Amino acid sequence: MEQIKFMLNESDIPRQWYNLAADLPTPLLPPLGPDGNPVSPDMLAPVFPMNLIEQEVSAERWIDIPEEILNILYRWRPTPLRRAVYLEEFLGTPAKIYFKDESVSPPGSHKPNTAVAQAWYNKQFGIERLTTETGAGQWGSALAFACKLIGLECKVFMVRISFDQKPFRKMMMGAWGANCVASPSSETNAGRKVLEKMPDTPGSLGIAISEAIEQAVTDKSGKTRYSLGSVLNHVLLHQTIIGLEAKKQFEMIGVKQPDIVIGCAGGGSNFAGLSFPFVADKINGANIRIVPVEPTACPTMTRAPFVYDFGDTACTTPLLAMHSLGHSFIPPPIHAGGLRYHGMAPLVCQAIVEGLLEPRAYHQLQSYEAALTWAGTEGFIPAPETSQALAAVIEEAKNAKEEGKEKVILFNYSGHGLMDLTGYDAYLSGKLTDYELPDEEMDKYLKDLESLPKAEVRKSGKW
Numbered sequence: 453m454e455q456i457k458f459m460l461n462e463s464d465i466p467r468q469w470y471n472l473a474a475d476l477p478t479p480l481l482p483p484l485g486p487d488g489n490p491v492s493p494d495m496l497a498p499v500f501p502m503n504l505i506e507q508e509v510s511a512e513r514w515i516d517i518p519e520e521i522l523n524i525l526y527r528w529r530p531t532p533l534r535r536a537v538y539l540e541e542f543l544g545t546p547a548k549i550y551f552k553d554e555s556v557s558p559p560g561s562h563k564p565n566t567a568v569a570q571a572w573y574n575k576q577f578g579i580e581r582l583t584t585e586t587g588a589g590q591w592g593s594a595l596a597f598a599c600k601l602i603g604l605e606c607k608v609f610m611v612r613i614s615f616d617q618k619p620f621r622k623m624m625m626g627a628w629g630a631n632c633v634a635s636p637s638s639e640t641n642a643g644r645k646v647l648e649k650m651p652d653t654p655g656s657l658g659i660a661i662s663e664a665i666e667q668a669v670t671d672k673s674g675k676t677r678y679s680l681g682s683v684l685n686h687v688l689l690h691q692t693i694i695g696l697e698a699k700k701q702f703e704m705i706g707v708k709q710p711d712i713v714i715g716c717a718g719g720g721s722n723f724a725g726l727s728f729p730f731v732a733d734k735i736n737g738a739n740i741r742i743v744p745v746e747p748t749a750c751p752t753m754t755r756a757p758f759v760y761d762f763g764d765t766a767c768t769t770p771l772l773a774m775h776s777l778g779h780s781f782i783p784p785p786i787h788a789g790g791l792r793y794h795g796m797a798p799l800v801c802q803a804i805v806e807g808l809l810e811p812r813a814y815h816q817l818q819s820y821e822a823a824l825t826w827a828g829t830e831g832f833i834p835a836p837e838t839s840q841a842l843a844a845v846i847e848e849a850k851n852a853k854e855e856g857k858e859k860v861i862l863f864n865y866s867g868h869g870l871m872d873l874t875g876y877d878a879y880l881s882g883k884l885t886d887y888e889l890p891d892e893e894m895d896k897y898l899k900d901l902e903s904l905p906k907a908e909v910r911k912s913g914k915w
C-alpha cells in the first residue's frame with residue numbers, strides 16, 4: 453500500500469497565521485456603524501477584547517501564534533493530510549483526493565483552532581466569561597472545550613432546531629462545564645421579542661448572535677465578552693493554520709500545488725482556513741480553482757447580493773460588506789445546521805467579488821448521498837456540513853474521470869458526524885427533502901436592506 457497518511461511533527465507546526473487582507477488586490481470595505489460611518493476599533497471594545505480587535509483590523513500579512521496557544525493545539529495538531537484512495541478507487545477516477553482531517557480535534561471539528569485562540573486572548577485581557585451562539589453545536593462545544601482548558605466561564609445560545617435535534621453536543625458542552633440554552637430564549641430582550649412574534653420558531657444563528665451579544669455587553673462587571681465562531685477576519689485568520697499545514701504536507705510529498713481546493717462554507721471559516729494560503733498563491737499567478745460550497749436552502753454566495761448588512765437579527769452588530777440573504781432570514785431546518793447563516797465572511801465575499809473563488813450550492817439529498825458514499829468507502833461518517841463539500845469533491849472526481857486528467861483535489865474534512873446521526877436517520881428513513889429557496893422568499897428578506905448603505909462592488913478585474 454502506498455502512503456496515505458501524511459503527518460507533520462509538532463516541531464513543524466506553523467508559527468504564524470496568514471492574513472489574506474494583506475494581499476487582496478482590492479481592500480475590504482470597512483464595517484459601518486448605525487450612522488453609516490466606518491466603525492473605529494474602540495467601538496467594538498464592549499464586545500471583543502482589544503487584542504482580538506487589533507487582529508480584526510490588521511493588515512499585517514503574518515501574525516505570530518503565541519507559544520501558549522500552540523501548547524494547547526498540540527493535543528491534535530498538526531492534523532493529518534490524508535489521501536482518500538478508497539473513494540478514488542470506488543469512483544474509478546484518476547484524480548488524487550487529499551483532505552485535511554480536522555475531525556481529530558477533541559470536539560470533532562476545525563472550530564477549536566479559533567476557540568482556543570479567542571479564549572486565550574480574552575483571558576490575557578482579563579475577561580472571565582464568554583458568551584456565544586452555536587448552530588449545530590460544533591462551535592459551542594469547541595468554545596466550551598477551550599474555556600475549560602483556559603479557565604473561563606462559557607455561556608452558549610444554541611439555535612432551537614439544533615438544540616432539539618442534536619442533544620449530544622449540548623451534553624458535550626455540559627461535560628466541559630458550559631451552560632447551554634435554546635435560542636430564542638427568554639433570558640434576553642432579543643430572544644423575548646422573537647418568541648412573542650414566533651413562539652414556534654426553529655431559531656437562527658442571527659437570533660442566537662443577538663442574544664449572546666446582548667448578554668456580553670449588558671454585564672455591568674465588564675468581565676464578559678462575546679465570541680464568534682466564524683465570519684470575522686480574526687476567526688478566519690486563526691483557521692489558516694489548516695492551509696499552512698497542508699502546504700507543508702504537500703511540499704513534503706512533492707505535490708507542487710492542488711488543482712482544486714474545496715470547503716463547505718457556513719460563515720466561511722473552515723473554507724478560508726484551508727484555502728486562503730492557496731488564494732495567496734492564486735493572487736500570485738498559480739492556476740488553482742477554489743470552491744466554497746453551500747446548501748441550496750441557504751444560497752448566500754451563489755444567489756444573494758453583495759450588500760451591507762447586519763451580522764445578527766436584532767441589528768446590534770456593525771454593518772458588514774458581504775453577500776447576505778438579509779439579517780431576518782430564517783433558514784429552513786436542514787441538517788447542515790452550521791451552514792444556515794444569512795451572511796458570509798467579508799474576506800470570502802471580497803474574494804468572490806474579485807473572481808478568485810467559484811462558489812457552488814448543493815442539495816441536501818445529494819450531500820447525504822455523498823456522505824454515505826464516503827462512509828461506505830473511507831469508512832468515516834462526516835458531519836452534514838462536511839458532506840456538502842463531499843458532494844463537490846465527488847463531482848470533481850467524476851469530471852476528472854471524464855476528462856481523463858490526474859487532478860489533485862484538496863478539501864477540508866471539517867468535522868465528523870458522530871453527534872449528527874439524527875440527520876442520517878432522517879435521510880435513511882426517507883424523511884429528508886430537497887429545498888431551493890424561492891426567489892419571492894429571498895426578495896422578502898432582502899427588502900429590509902433597502903434603507904441600508906450600499907456596498908460598492910470593487911474589483912481589480914484580474915480574474
Ligand SMILES: Cc1ncc(COP(=O)(O)O)c(C=O)c1O
Binds near residue numbers: 562681721791835866
Ligand atoms: C463540521 C462543520 N463544518 C463546517 C461548518 C461551517 O462553519 P464555517 O463556515 O465557519 O467553517 C460548521 C459550523 O458549525 C461545522 O460544524
